[in-house]
Amino acid sequence: MRPFDYFEPATLPEAVSLLERFDGRASILAGGTDLLVEIKERIRLPDHVINIKKVPGLDYLSYDPVDGLKIGSLATLHEVETSPVVIEKYAGLYQAARELGSIQVRNRATVAGNICRASPSADTLPPLIADNATIHTFGPDGERSIPMEKFFTGPGKTVLLDGEILTRINVPSPPPNTGKVYLKLGRRAAMELATVGVAVTLTLDGNECRSVRIVLGAVAPTPMRATDAEDILIGKAISENAIEEASQAAKDQCRPISDVRGSADYRREMVRVLTGRALRMSIEAANEGNSPFDISTDQTVD
Amino acid sequence: MKHMVSTIINGERRELAIKPYRSLLDVLRNEAELTGSKKGCDVGDCGACTVILDGKPINSCLVLGVEVDGSEITTIEGLADHTAPGAPLHPLQESILQHGGAQCGFCTPGILMAAKALLDETPRPTDEEARFAIAGNLCRCTGYTKIVESILSISGSEGAL
Known part of the structure; x- marks a missing residue:
C-alpha cells in the first residue's frame, strides 16, 4: 500500500x-x-x-418517534441490517444494507462512508433520500444540516466542504400507512454493485396516495428523484393505470450511461419495470403495515 | 514511523511494531508469521483473508494493522484447539475434509472462519443462512454445494462451536 x-x-x-x-x-x-x-x-x-473511530459519540444507532432514526457516522451496515427498528420502520434501508457487499464488508463499512463515497450506484442512498433523510456535519465553521437529496453533486462528489465531517444521518419517523421498498438489480445475487436501484417510500390515505418519493440509483451521476413519476401519483387514487404511467415517467426522466453492468437502454427499461414493482410492493406494505419482503413480487393491485 | 500495537491473536497476546499503511492481512502473514489467512484479491472481493475480529468476520485486507490495537483476533491457526490431547481438528475442518468441501484449498481458511462466525451466532443455520453467510467467500473449485453440506452437517452438533 x-x-x-x-x-x-x-x-x-x-x-x-x-x-x-x-x-x-x-x-x-x-x-x-x-x-x-x-x-x-x-x-x-x-x-x-x-x-475517526476513537472519536466518542459517533458510534450509535437510535430511534425515537419524534426525532426518528439517528445513524451516527460510525454505525456499520451490519448494525443497520440487524436493527429491529430499521427492519420494522425503514424497510428500504434494511433491504439496501442487507444487499451491500458481503457480511465481512458490512461488519466494517459504515452508512456514512457509503454516503461520503457518493457512488452513483451506492445502495443506501436511494432509500435514505426516499425517506427524506438529513445529513449533519461538523466543520471549521461549526455544524450544518443538509437535506440528503441536495448532498450529491456528481460521481464521488458532495457538498462537503474542506475540513467538514459527516457526523450523523437523521431519518424521519414514517407516518402510519407507509410502505417502503428498495429493489436492487444486479448480475448476481451477492457481492454486486447495482445495475439499477429503485427506492420507494409511499404513504396512503385510504386508497389515495398521500405522498410518495421515488429515488433511482445507478442511472444518473447521482441518485435522482423521479419527480415526474411522483407527480402522477400524489393526491390521486391508486390504480394500475397510474402505476404504469408513473413507471413510464421514471423511465423517461432517468439518464443512465452504458457500462460493463448494462446498456443505457436496458437500464431505462429496468427503471420502468422496477419502479412499477416497487410501487406495487410499497402499496401492499402501506395497506398491511407490514414489511414488504414477506410479499411475493408478482402481486398486482386492483 | 512504526506504531506499537497490542492485540490478542488466537488467545496469545502479541506486541507488534507496525507501519500504518500495512493491512492486517500483511501484518498477520508477515509480522505475526501466521500464513494461514490467504491473500487472494486484496480488495475485499474474495474473502480468502477472512478472520474473526472481536467476534465478527471481516476481510483482513480491508483493515489496517494499526486499527486492531486492543482487539482480539482469531485466524484459521486458532480454529482448532491445539492444546487438546491429540490436537484434533475443529469439527468444521473434519467436516470439510469428509464432504470434499476443499479442493485447491486456497479459499478454505476464509470459508472456515466465515462458517465459524455463522455457527457462533446461529448454531442451526438453514441452507439459505449458510449460503448468505459465505456469500463473501469465492471458491472456484467446488461449486459451493459441498461447502454448504460441510457446514450444515455439523451445525448444532456437539463441539461445533
Whole structure:
C-alpha cells in the first residue's frame, strides 16, 4: 500500500483541525472498505489518513418517534441490517444494507462512508433520500444540516466542504400507512454493485396516495428523484393505470450511461419495470403495515 | 514511523511494531508469521483473508494493522484447539475434509472462519443462512454445494462451536 501518516484524533475538533492542516491531502477512515481499496488501486492518494473511530459519540444507532432514526457516522451496515427498528420502520434501508457487499464488508463499512463515497450506484442512498433523510456535519465553521437529496453533486462528489465531517444521518419517523421498498438489480445475487436501484417510500390515505418519493440509483451521476413519476401519483387514487404511467415517467426522466453492468437502454427499461414493482410492493406494505419482503413480487393491485 | 500495537491473536497476546499503511492481512502473514489467512484479491472481493475480529468476520485486507490495537483476533491457526490431547481438528475442518468441501484449498481458511462466525451466532443455520453467510467467500473449485453440506452437517452438533 502507498505510504501515509496515520492519526487517531480523540475529538471532532481535533479531527477537523487535522483535515484543515493537511489541506486536501488527508482522507477520513471510518469503515475503510472503500478507502483502503481506493488507496491500493491508487484512485486516492492521501498523504495522511485520519481514523475517526476513537472519536466518542459517533458510534450509535437510535430511534425515537419524534426525532426518528439517528445513524451516527460510525454505525456499520451490519448494525443497520440487524436493527429491529430499521427492519420494522425503514424497510428500504434494511433491504439496501442487507444487499451491500458481503457480511465481512458490512461488519466494517459504515452508512456514512457509503454516503461520503457518493457512488452513483451506492445502495443506501436511494432509500435514505426516499425517506427524506438529513445529513449533519461538523466543520471549521461549526455544524450544518443538509437535506440528503441536495448532498450529491456528481460521481464521488458532495457538498462537503474542506475540513467538514459527516457526523450523523437523521431519518424521519414514517407516518402510519407507509410502505417502503428498495429493489436492487444486479448480475448476481451477492457481492454486486447495482445495475439499477429503485427506492420507494409511499404513504396512503385510504386508497389515495398521500405522498410518495421515488429515488433511482445507478442511472444518473447521482441518485435522482423521479419527480415526474411522483407527480402522477400524489393526491390521486391508486390504480394500475397510474402505476404504469408513473413507471413510464421514471423511465423517461432517468439518464443512465452504458457500462460493463448494462446498456443505457436496458437500464431505462429496468427503471420502468422496477419502479412499477416497487410501487406495487410499497402499496401492499402501506395497506398491511407490514414489511414488504414477506410479499411475493408478482402481486398486482386492483 | 512504526506504531506499537497490542492485540490478542488466537488467545496469545502479541506486541507488534507496525507501519500504518500495512493491512492486517500483511501484518498477520508477515509480522505475526501466521500464513494461514490467504491473500487472494486484496480488495475485499474474495474473502480468502477472512478472520474473526472481536467476534465478527471481516476481510483482513480491508483493515489496517494499526486499527486492531486492543482487539482480539482469531485466524484459521486458532480454529482448532491445539492444546487438546491429540490436537484434533475443529469439527468444521473434519467436516470439510469428509464432504470434499476443499479442493485447491486456497479459499478454505476464509470459508472456515466465515462458517465459524455463522455457527457462533446461529448454531442451526438453514441452507439459505449458510449460503448468505459465505456469500463473501469465492471458491472456484467446488461449486459451493459441498461447502454448504460441510457446514450444515455439523451445525448444532456437539463441539461445533
